[in-house]
Amino acid sequence: MYLAIREIRFAKVRYSLIAAIMLLVAFLVLFVTGLAQGLAYDNAASIQNMNATHFIMEKDSNHRFTRSQIKEQELTQAEAIVGQNNVQPLGVRMTTVTAEAATLKLDVTLLAVKPEGWLMPSVIEGNTLTMKSEGQVLVDDKLKDSGIRIGTVIVDQTSGMKWTVSGFVTQQSFSHSPAVFLSERDWQQLQLLSSTRPGVSGMDTDKAYSAIAIHADKAQVEHLAAALPDAEIVTKSAAVSAIPGYKEEQGSLKMMIAFLFVISAFVLAVFFYVITIQKSSQFGILKAIGTRTTYLLRSVTLQVLFICAGSLIISVLLVLGVKAMLPSGMPFQLDASTLAISCGAFLVMSLAGSLFSVWKVARIDALDAIGRTAA
Template structure:
């Protein structure tokens, strides 16, 4: 450690330039990671926030809510296996709405739920909807930016149905569109308007939902699979991944992050390899007076570790400062767990990049290095 720190103090400019480059790369890695996590959450916040472990969907729906249709009888049968309190109906419909009296259109996702069930999110402003009163909804706070306030009347462009906003919830979205929660009665009216079934009122057929959210253990899941051969039992992660655009968006962003890791590793490897070549004579002299090769190799690795750790600390502070001034509508999420494994991966890649320099140190011959120095 003494040799590593002393050398860094002696060649301040050289190591400062390396530190700046590492700081910029670390900042870019953390910022893009925060954007990736933020976009992932914004794309599927409503599903991720649900306490369900699995979803029952129609077979061959490719795990997509909007492609699935199930009769409410499925929920009743599933309740006999997992418990009625552990099964909740879920309707999902992406649509366009307008505030009454305005011409501006809003892309939203309607979620039909049981307001007294555990799928109902916490209302942060206003009052929650109930099963007894129809024509009321709670909406995500994003709609506030579009001028939607408490008491506003929303009109569905497809069905013509109207709902009054009674409350707001936070961080509820589906496929990047704000969520609008309505009760089962309103969901049934929406279904009758947009996809009418045989008969005047659909009597005897029951309500149609896109899925049923389930809290189930491994044994209960196996029973559900057997009980519903014409349906699919989908995990929450599978349902999230099947949301349109989710995998493609995340795949592109994570590919960028991986390449940033690789680039930072190569840049660091080149810098330290060149520095090691320049110091070959000094390393040779140190070896000649008895300094062990392992000590010199540890010195190089320690320099990389100090530089990468210092760069990460500064870049983390910069990212947090920028996050504080980002607009509310910009999806950015960098949790402690994400920060920890990203930082660990960055340090690991930096140390991997130093292996070339370490190998070069072990190959230096003391007599040859002294001879070159004397010449």
């Protein structure tokens, strides 16, 4: 450790440049990781926040809520197997709404739930929906930026239905669109109006939902799968992954993060390898006077750790500072566990990049190094 610290203090400019480069790469890695996590949450916040273990969906719907249609008799069967308190119907429809007496169009996702069921989110402002609620909805607070207020009447462009905003919820979105929660009664009316609109024929007017949210253990899931041959039991994670654009978006961002990790390891490896070659003579002399190779290897490894740890600490502070300045609508999340994992992975990749330097130091021959110095 003495040799590692003394050398860093002696060549401040050289190691400061390496640290600056590592700082920028670490900041970029953490910032892109925060964006990836924020986008993932913004894409599926409503589903992720639901206290359900599985969803019952129509077979061959590709696990997508908007392609699934579950009948009321399947809901009754699920209640008999899992228990009425562990089953909740769910309707999902993406649509466009306008505020009455306004021309602004808003893309939203309608989510139909039982007003007093466990799928209903907590209200942060206004009044929640009750079993007697009709023509009232809860909306995500992001719609405040579009001028939506409590008491605002919104109109569904497809069916022509009107709802009055009775309250706001927070962090509720689906496929990057704000969520609008309506009662089960309004959902059935919406289904009926959709089935009778011009150009639509032969649509089933029986009670139907997009999915059924359940609390179930493994045995109950197997029982449900056997009892509902025309449906499939989907885990919450699988349902989230099937949201349009979710896997593609996350795949691209995760590939960027992986490349940034590899680039950081490569950059560190090149810098330290060049420095090691320049110090071959000094390493040879140290070996000739009896310094153990393991001591030199430990010194190189500690230098990498010091520089990476210092760069990471500063980059974490910078990311947290930038996060505090970002607008509220920016999808950015970086929780403590993700931050710790990212920093740990960065340190591991940096140490992996230093293996070239360690290998070079181990192969230095003291006599050859002294001979080159003498020449």
